[in-house]
Amino acid sequence: MRELLRGYAAATFESAAGAGRLEAVVSELATFARALDGSESLYRILTDATIPQRARRGVVVDLLETKAAPETTSLVSFAVRVEKAGELPAALAFLVELAEDDLRQIGRGAVDAEPPAGRTLVRERIRGYAERVLQELSRRAEVDEVEDELFRFARVLDTNPSLRQALTEPANPLAARVGVVDTLLGDRVRPATLRLARYVLRAGHVRDLVGTFEWLVELAAEERGRRVAEVRCAVELDTGERERLAGALTRLVERPVEVRVVIDPSVVGGMLVSVGDLVIDGTVRLRFERLRDVLAQPS
Numbered sequence: 001m002r003e004l005l006r007g008y009a010a011a012t013f014e015s016a017a018g019a020g021r022l023e024a025v026v027s028e029l030a031t032f033a034r035a036l037d038g039s040e041s042l043y044r045i046l047t048d049a050t051i052p053q054r055a056r057r058g059v060v061v062d063l064l065e066t067k068a069a070p071e072t073t074s075l076v077s078f079a080v081r082v083e084k085a086g087e088l089p090a091a092l093a094f095l096v097e098l099a100e101d102d103l104r105q106i107g108r109g110a111v112d113a114e115p116p117a118g119r120t121l122v123r124e125r126i127r128g129y130a131e132r133v134l135q136e137l138s139r140r141a142e143v144d145e146v147e148d149e150l151f152r153f154a155r156v157l158d159t160n161p162s163l164r165q166a167l168t169e170p171a172n173p174l175a176a177r178v179g180v181v182d183t184l185l186g187d188r189v190r191p192a193t194l195r196l197a198r199y200v201l202r203a204g205h206v207r208d209l210v211g212t213f214e215w216l217v218e219l220a221a222e223e224r225g226r227r228v229a230e231v232r233c234a235v236e237l238d239t240g241e242r243e244r245l246a247g248a249l250t251r252l253v254e255r256p257v258e259v260r261v262v263i264d265p266s267v268v269g270g271m272l273v274s275v276g277d278l279v280i281d282g283t284v285r286l287r288f289e290r291l292r293d294v295l296a297q298p299s
Helices: 002-018 022-038 040-046 053-064 070-082 085-108 119-135 140-158 161-168 174-188 191-203 209-226 239-253 284-296
Strands: 228-233 258-263 271-275 278-281
Touching (some): 002 022, 002 070, 002 119, 022 040, 022 070, 022 085, 040 053, 053 070, 070 085, 070 119, 119 191, 119 209, 140 161, 140 174, 140 191, 140 209, 161 174, 161 209, 174 191, 209 228, 228 239
Parallel strands (some): 228 258
Antiparallel strands (some): 228 271, 271 278
């Protein structure tokens, strides 16, 4: 999962640099890494695989949300989500190293290509980067627009072999290839689309450029699904309940969530929540079924 973290971090550092917070993020990541190493209780909680990931992420958010840059909180929370629990200290050290390297690159006014890697690892980097970039979009309509722009750019690449050659030729410097993308897309697309196109070139050598952009279109479609929460319950929720639920889900999935309520009498009580591939079953029916299973076991 380390390459997934690399891609997510690359996008997060870009955002932090744009907001003038990259130096603070570098310092805060290093401080949190030292705190984790120096606190037996914190280390035990965050590296214990028997503690649910959501609970460990909640500890991170509680500790950092009001004390650190939002990018720092997101990075540590993401590391908790994608890395094995016992690997968190190493993942934080990796993030500190990446952040310091990004700070040096910005100081020289350059952005380097990521280290050479195979197709699978390059895809992991792009996935992590795309998750962060799409996560930053505040409205579902913006995700729709990025999805459409990526699809149209994939079609342009598909019908233009000379353009594909110019963008995939390893002998062409990265800055020159990024310049071609800037000229083609520039102010014609949303900033998120341009960022994604640039990072595809930076992430590593991509032979199937059209396939990679078509895959990005699929990732954008997945992102749309993460922004709508289907909530099944026996009775309608009032405005306050919807707002509290939307707030809790937004913190959980780290992106704005639209709540859609489906009245389902079979739920009996509580609610069944689906957000993308995340399912939270808090129904009374589930508790009845678990009780029935326990009672059915031989004594």
